[in-house]
Amino acid sequence: MDAFTTPLLAGTATGALLLIAALGLALTFGQMGVINMAHGEFLMAGAYTTYLTQQVVTDTDLSILVALPAAFLVAGALGLVLEVAIIQWMYRRPLDTLLVTVGVSLLLQQLAKDVFGPQGDPVHTPGWLDGHVDVLGYHWPYRQMFTILLAVAALATLGALLKYTSYGRRIRATVQNRDLAETMGVSTRTVDRVTFFVGSGLAGIGGVAVSLISGTNPNRGTTYIISAFLVVVAGGLGQLKGTVIAAFTVGVVTAFFTDWFSSSMAQVLTFALVVVFLQLRPQGLFTLRTRGLA
């Protein structure tokens, strides 16, 4: 019985984590076309923010709640700095953003190592998250439910932002044709900055969730970044719906493979599966085709 519930529930939680990371990417990559390889380090920044918050707010029960907005702001601010300092010069060269942000990611990792030490720092789980419910033999940790909740909340907020405010249209217009958007009165500079702030901030939220799994660690970001990118790609660019489905699918499928084979093989098989899947649907789950040669 638990042979089924464990991978399903644990995989859903992994999927939720991937979703939070991927939502940020869906904005910066999917909507803006920037391949930010430092997104994982923004996640790491969120984790360190959680650690620092616990140094200040020593009541662990409270500190996580303080850490959430703090991590959002810290990671968002890092994203903003990145945008202003580097990315804004590169919107016409999407593939180059990838290389530049690899450099940023190296810098941030080394910086974390020098500031916080190469040894990770502990993050304490608050009392109200410390425990589990028994679901058909699986001791489902509260922490995993909390991660899922976070993901749903992030998704709902972002979805509403994109769907019900004119901001959503402006981001999409900006990425589809920057100059044209500008001549339609869209201040693409503002759009870029807001988008990068929000997208990076989401990584910070993901960092809080990650820190509850394993504390902080200068290399932690790299663990999630590639899976998160795969999720965005498999989900289809510019489509939140696809990102959600892809995140949970990858999470659950990986969990089942882990259960049946091993963690390593699960990674390999999941990657292979995504590659095969893209053979079937080259533009991801949800495709938006246009005419002509574009």
Add this chain to the structure above:
Amino acid sequence: MNDDYLEIRGLSVDFDGFKAIDDVDLTLLQGRLHFLIGPNGAGKTTLVDAVTGLVPATGLVRYRNQDLLRTKPHRIVRAGIGRTFQTATVFEGLSVLQNLDIAGGVHRRAWRMGLARRGTPSYVAEALETIGLAGLRDRPAGVLAHGQKQWLEIGMLLVQDARVMLLDEPVAGMSAEEREQTGDLLRRIGRERTIVVIEHDMDFVRSYADVVTVMHAGKVLAEGTVAAIQADPRVQQVYLGRTAEEADHA
């Protein structure tokens, strides 16, 4: 000569239930300048797309006993059908000369692709003269102005030696003199080719069309000489509007 016409029978293109082309029959003969006109969204570009394999279609399109609807786009080109695009698309990073040379490569053997080009092949030089871009031969095509790109596209069809040319609004954005030059060029090269021109400029149509087909809402609305078409009240209503007569004397 007998085989050298493009035959379209019962052609339909369906986009998720929307019939962009609806059961169209057309026979396009060699040696005549064939014009395709009709309101925006009538299905003219889609028709060309269907013939050249860019969108899936049903029905029959036959050229020299080859069913084009079952042929891959690059094979259609090799069968002698060339086209231009409504938004001119050339290889921006390559020079005008290289653009033309690549187009001329269709009929080269694969292994010769590994060799370097020596000098300017005569057919490329000829095309350069014909399209008037000889002076710009070493410029990257990306910096050409709108109309120059359209000429380059026609030039690419010339070196390909396309037997059927489907030209989607080739003179849009050209000045009156340039249109005239282009029209004369089409007339010259059209003698031994099958040429279809999509166009909205009625002055141009009047000056050069041998046959005109009017499309509307995915169907053929009318077919005939320019005069006959202009006199057709249905065409006036959906396409030409009341300014048609005035424009006659402009």
Add this chain to the structure above:
Amino acid sequence: MLELREVTAGYGRTRVLENVSLTVPEGGAVAVMGHNGAGKTTLLRVAVGLLPVMRGQVLLDGEDVTRLRPSKRVARGLGYVPQGQLSFPQMTTLENLQLVTPDRSAIDGVLDTFPALRDLLPRRAGLLSGGQRQQLAIARTLLTKPRLLILDEPTEGIQPNVVAEIESVITALTARGDLSVLLVEQHVGFALRSTDSYFVLESGRVTSSGAGGPGALDAVRAAMAV
């Protein structure tokens, strides 16, 4: 309204415009004509702010806007229809319009000018035909309620009866005196009917200019026949 003062501009190291000066008076309509590659589009891109000048100034309402971003210029009443039937391909026709204003009655207003777009509202702009997209582009720009309308070959690819409709809209707006127009157009007849002065551009320089109107037809033709 708009003034270009001795503008030199180009791409990379190539200069395309040399010392071009041009004024669009308040409420006036100016046509720019010239052959393929003469630099007409380049001129408009400078006016809109999409291309930085190498030398010279751009003034809007007498104020120097040379360093102002396009969106800021749009906020000051400039409207631009670029060449090439451009749209936001992944957004629907309606979203393309809503980008400018969510005001439904304003959208309905421009749809009266381009009734063909009404049926296409839910279709993604990337799927429209060239002419449909061009109609959308003009409609979208009209929604910004510009005081100065800059049009780059607006009738390219549009069916004749709609061209006539566009012409009458422009004429009506300029006639009311609350719209200035800078028009690049290859259809000399159309251009001269819609404007009251013209410039001819040849290899990046103004080679001839004068008052518009049908009477100028022969002068322009002569100026352009090289």
Add this chain to the structure above:
Amino acid sequence: MKQLQNWGRTWGPLLGIAVIAIALLVVAPAVLSPFRLNNLGKYVCWAIAGVGIGLAWGRGGMLVMGQGVFFGLGGYAMAMHLKLEAAMATGGPDAVPDFMVLYGDGTMPGWWAPFRSGAFTLAAIVMVPAVVAAVLGWAIFKRRVKGAYFAILTQALAVAFATLLVATIKQTGGFNGLNQFTVFFGYNLYDPTNKRMVYTIAATALVVCLVVVWQLYRSRFGELLVATRDAEERVRFLGHDPANVKLVAFVLAAVMVSVGGALFAPITGIISPSDVDATASILLIAGVALGGRALLLGPAVGALAVGFGRTTLSETFPDQWTYFLGLLFIVVVLFFPAGLGSVSSQVVGRLRTLLPTPRRTPIAAGTDALEVAP
């Protein structure tokens, strides 16, 4: 005058290749210590891979972030042979590699056996990556996957490949990789003369690769490849299947990268998952970007420079050198998008006009705005 120019355009690059050849084959062995020469050999292997990446990415527009896979295929194929040679040198013709005894049950998987043959190994170094690239490329290109999708997909592939290696300790040595090679096709690898010979082979291979791409770039195929990069779908309407064009370049690039990997194993004495994973792949790309991906010599020179830079910086600033590496990426991509190899022409161009360049110089015509509408 004009003729002279043409002559320069055709043969100038060959002159550049000749300079590299002399530097690597004549000067370096004369002035460098055996250790430094061996280090240089390692960079040369990266440079060989870099030439392949330049072909796929610079000319073909395919940013392959998983070239580590092909580097690894070549590297492991060679390493398996060397491992078997080492085992046979001490334990006779049926000996199995030491790690299979340590971590496994002392039996060798069947697919190792053919690698006892040197000829088979050499064939495998070329054929295995070619076949893998052909199958993979065929699947990917026919489905018209490109751009960022392609980049991320191939990066995931590198991760999966490295993970697979780590997870198969008994077959591939796992995280440790394969090392302790003693014999290279009969030559004792502990002998400095023989190490120098391996270096010479690598340097020669680099020169050969450069000549191959030189001919390729000036051929019609080279032009077609650039055309495919710039307007893939348009190529279809010239009568070519762009997938095939890309496939040829992709396979060729994979083979070059594989050759680089194959020589990397005997030169460094080890091949392990960390030489082929996502990070290693990105470092391969870094050199190419630095030197200028679309240039002929740029990728090779860039890869040599990054290799040299990594060694020198990490020796001088063992604790801080990652900062430099990070900054290198940022500065080069930001300020020299076409690579450092293009700097000279940029400077010359600047001097020629004495004009301030506009703030946003279009990188290439066409990427500049209001251009492509679907």
Add this chain to the structure above:
Amino acid sequence: GGSKSGEASASASCVDTSGDTIKLGFLNSTSGAMAISEQTVRDSLSLATEQINAAGGILGKKIEPVVEDGASDPAVFAEKIQKLLTGDCVAAVFGGWTSASRKAMLPVVESDNGLLFYPVQYEGLEASKNIYYTGATTNQQIIPAMDFLKSKGVKTLFLAGSDYVFPRTANKIIKQYAAKLGIKIVGEEYVPLDDDDWTTQVAKIVAAKPDFVFNTINGSSNVGFIKAYYEQGLSPKTTPIISVSIAEEEAPAMGKDVTGQFAAWNYFESVKSPANAAFIKAFQDKYGADRPTSDPMEAAYTSLYLYKNLVEKADSFDVDKINGVADGVAFDAPEGKVTIDGENHHIAKTALIGRINSDNQFDVVWSSGKPIEPDPFLKGYAWWDPSAK
């Protein structure tokens, strides 16, 4: 061309012993995934250097460290150790952590006839005349840990490890010994070194209900394991863990109170001895009172002193002379007296089992009482069959 010569030609040493300093290479990963662990080794090497130099150096020569970054990459370790040996001409190299890094350095030190001091417990099955192993081999850590479990009456055991050579080999040994001891292995799970999510694997532990978990996880992955373990309701009361790479450094970094869990090492900060008290004081004076000391740090510290003693006994920095006198060279280390085995270059060490207390210190609950002679190939253990499945 090249010459087909048969014998390995050991290059002549270029070590310069004429001045009043002697160069030693410190090769640890200060970047990449392993920096987390290896930085601490670097710190205690620096401490030992200071102390030895303050006391007059080795054979009257001050140590001049040449530091290099192994970058967590075996190929880099191979390159750097060659650079240290042939470029900088250091007399010996200290460093490495993962077995991968050691395996990468091994052929280089052998072909250059250099010296490497490797300070980490490892999976054994290796001995090189050019390497001194100052961490535990399996019969000094893993086998005693199994003896301890047997003595606690453990009947079922679950194996959790990182997916690389050390855990896999350790578990191969554990499984064979468990069979001999009558302990049943009820599960075996591996997760890649850089992975941190152990949820699914811990669920298997929950389901298997073992008496004990034998933990061979390395590095930061331990944090994820421990967190998942407590999250799913496991505790030392029901299912205690015995670890071989959680030390004083790691215990407080779990973000979880790990009181009551076990670890097998040869050194704990809590070891009571004058040598240890001096070591701790010196270390904390240099790096801060909040810095704990741990087994690998102590082994690295000890390795430098052992080297000093080796050189002084040989009265030479020459590798062959050192190897000639190595047998029996000892040092009164913080962990107690350690002695070099001249045959296999490992050292005799006392095995300890500690239980974590609420101060994140280890209370010694079991000890082998005396140093155990190193037996890297387990020749003295009849149950060991290296080629078993």
